[in-house]
Amino acid sequence: MSNLLHYFTLPFLWQGLATAVEITVISFALAIPPSIAVALMRLSKWRSVRVLLWPYVWVMRGTPLLLQLLFWFDILPTLGFRVSPFTTAVIALVLNEIAFSGEIIKGGISAVKSAQREAGLALGMSRWTILHRVILPQAFRSIAPALSNELIIMLKNTSLASVIAVDELTLRSQQIVAVNFEYLAVFGAAGALYLIASSAVTVLQSWAERRLNIERKQVKPISQTSHVPVVLDARSSATSARFLTRLRPRRALPRTSATEEVADVLDEVELEMKRTHSSQHAELAQQLAATLRADVGALVEPFVKIADVRKTFRGRQVLNGVSMDINAGEVVVILGPSGSGKTTLLRTINHLEQIDAGEILVNGKLVGYRRTSRGVVPVRSAAAARRDARIGFVFQHFNLFDHMTVLQNIMEAPVRVYGRDARDARREARALLDWAGLSGFENHYPHQLSGGQQQRVAIVRALACHPRLMLFDEPTSALDPELVGQVLSLIRELAELGMTMIVVTHEMGFARACADRVIYMEGGVVVEEGAPDEIFSNPRDQRTRRFLQIIHAGESIAP
Numbered sequence: 001m002s003n004l005l006h007y008f009t010l011p012f013l014w015q016g017l018a019t020a021v022e023i024t025v026i027s028f029a030l031a032i033p034p035s036i037a038v039a040l041m042r043l044s045k046w047r048s049v050r051v052l053l054w055p056y057v058w059v060m061r062g063t064p065l066l067l068q069l070l071f072w073f074d075i076l077p078t079l080g081f082r083v084s085p086f087t088t089a090v091i092a093l094v095l096n097e098i099a100f101s102g103e104i105i106k107g108g109i110s111a112v113k114s115a116q117r118e119a120g121l122a123l124g125m126s127r128w129t130i131l132h133r134v135i136l137p138q139a140f141r142s143i144a145p146a147l148s149n150e151l152i153i154m155l156k157n158t159s160l161a162s163v164i165a166v167d168e169l170t171l172r173s174q175q176i177v178a179v180n181f182e183y184l185a186v187f188g189a190a191g192a193l194y195l196i197a198s199s200a201v202t203v204l205q206s207w208a209e210r211r212l213n214i215e216r217k218q219v220k221p222i223s224q225t226s227h228v229p230v231v232l233d234a235r236s237s238a239t240s241a242r243f244l245t246r247l248r249p250r251r252a253l254p255r256t257s258a259t260e261e262v263a264d265v266l267d268e269v270e271l272e273m274k275r276t277h278s279s280q281h282a283e284l285a286q287q288l289a290a291t292l293r294a295d296v297g298a299l300v301e302p303f304v305k306i307a308d309v310r311k312t313f314r315g316r317q318v319l320n321g322v323s324m325d326i327n328a329g330e331v332v333v334i335l336g337p338s339g340s341g342k343t344t345l346l347r348t349i350n351h352l353e354q355i356d357a358g359e360i361l362v363n364g365k366l367v368g369y370r371r372t373s374r375g376v377v378p379v380r381s382a383a384a385a386r387r388d389a390r391i392g393f394v395f396q397h398f399n400l401f402d403h404m405t406v407l408q409n410i411m412e413a414p415v416r417v418y419g420r421d422a423r424d425a426r427r428e429a430r431a432l433l434d435w436a437g438l439s440g441f442e443n444h445y446p447h448q449l450s451g452g453q454q455q456r457v458a459i460v461r462a463l464a465c466h467p468r469l470m471l472f473d474e475p476t477s478a479l480d481p482e483l484v485g486q487v488l489s490l491i492r493e494l495a496e497l498g499m500t501m502i503v504v505t506h507e508m509g510f511a512r513a514c515a516d517r518v519i520y521m522e523g524g525v526v527v528e529e530g531a532p533d534e535i536f537s538n539p540r541d542q543r544t545r546r547f548l549q550i551i552h553a554g555e556s557i558a559p
């Protein structure tokens with residue numbers, strides 16, 4: 001026993017352990033970034049990229065590490081790389097680990113719901129921002145235990161490096177035993193040292209798991225998490241109201257002869273100034289007229305122009321030449337049976353889905369397409385197009401970022417996508433939460449909220465990007481009946497503030513009360529459209545009549 005204690009406290013063996021830990025830490029740190037790259041390549045949508053690394057992963061996982069160590073030890077010098085045994089061990093461990101960790105990370109990324117990515121896209125985030133802010137943090141939450149195991153295995157595997165003369169713990173124990181033959185005491189002490197190091201990793205793993213497990217997180221009091229005073233006093237409603245008024249787009253002017261007359265007058269003014277003034281003044285006049293004409297145009301032209309849009313999924317025509325115009329400040333409700341293409345249409349407006357033919361203009365611009373002689377073609381940077389279009393999208397299943405608090409969810413896009421100052425974004429997020437009746441929930445995680453609260457946060461998250469257009473995809477259909485009213489009243493308030501909105505819903509009461517226009521779709525086409533009273537009281541098409549009868553029958557038997 002005293003011998004064991006002697007070897008356990010021997011600096012010679014502790015130095016060997018330090019070398020083993022050093023190799024482990026360096027190799028693991030070097031292996032993780034390429035492992036992420038391997039995981040992404042293995043998940044690529046292109047088959048050629050997916051299979052490219054398969055032979056490498058196959059060989060690394062299928063051959064013994066000892067053999068790989070010996071291989072690199074012999075081959076590197078013949079290739080002209082004269083490196084130390086320590087570096088050779090690091091190279092072998094890194095190359096081996098990338099294959100294993102790559103597969104683990106691949107599994108973690110695949111487990112993140114695709115809805116999380118969609119939410120990022122809808123907020124205008126680039127693929128890179130979505131990857132490192134949304135996907136990887138969520139993936140690492142589920143793969144942390146597996147990666148910790150890898151770290152422990154790697155620590156133990158450093159002992160194999162003794163065969164290439166790396167001066168680590170196992171080699172040093174062998175050297176002592178070769179001299180004094182005290183197997184039990186020396187190897188017992190070495191084993192205890194390995195146990196100490198691997199236990200440290202286990203403790204680290206439990207700590208990381210606790211930190212990453214949001215299910216077990218307590219809600220932090222607001223005062224502990226921010227130095228910015230919370231606006232919760234009597235002035236808060238006024239603050240929110242002022243902010244929301246700023247969001248407000250101009251109400252559409254009716255296309256009266258008055259607005260057209262303004263445009264005519266502008267033409268005359270421009271001509272007159274060109275005739276009577278110097279060329280410099282004429283240029284200024286031209287610029288002025290162009291600006292005014294653009295403003296008048298924005299009032300006269302539809303804010304959203306959808307022209308003959310077609311979309312096919314796997315040979316099935318889902319949108320079959322849909323056309324519609326939506327004016328600034330207008331609230332349009334889209335109705336239709338399941339599978340009629342309503343969601344697909346909404347998704348094409350902010351380029352979450354590509355169209356096959358036709359075109360969609362928002363505020364006079366294509367979103368994510370450019371015109372060419374071959375018609376409109378998608379641009380490379382759809383994220384930038386979505387960001388610039390400022391279209392808010394509210395999903396049926398909320399799609400809040402699971403690993404972020406309410407406040408972080410709301411501030412993410414303003415700060416990361418639009419480059420806003422964090423304090424300013426936080427202040428505004430709080431004012432908006434106050435408006436939505438969610439003050440005090442800033443530090444809750446989505447799973448700590450009811451469905452109605454989550455959907456209200458999702459609306460606030462979209463509003464924080466100052467959208468010019470809001471798209472709602474069945475925002476209440478995933479909610480319990482008693483929570484529907486909370487969400488609808490928020491949307492109604494937005495409608496009253498003059499926000500341009502397209503709402504896909506089966507809430508007939510909401511459509512009657514809030515819609516300026518109701519559009520009925522079926523089989524990928526617009527069947528009819530009109531004022532709510534016209535559509536609900538006197539539908540012209542028998543398909544609309546049949547749909548409304550079914551809905552009313554459902555409502556009458558509902559409890």
Ligand SMILES: Nc1ncnc2c1ncn2[C@@H]1O[C@H](COP(=O)(O)OP(=O)(O)OP(=O)(O)O)[C@@H](O)[C@H]1O
Binds near residue numbers: 313318336342344345
């Ligand atoms: N990514 C996709 N891949 C294949 N088919 C799809 C895809 N998205 C939608 N579809 C199909 O397109 C059709 C229209 O779907 P969409 O979700 O637009 O209908 P909807 O009118 O919104 O229906 P619901 O009210 O049930 O949501 C459906 O048949 C659906 O299965």
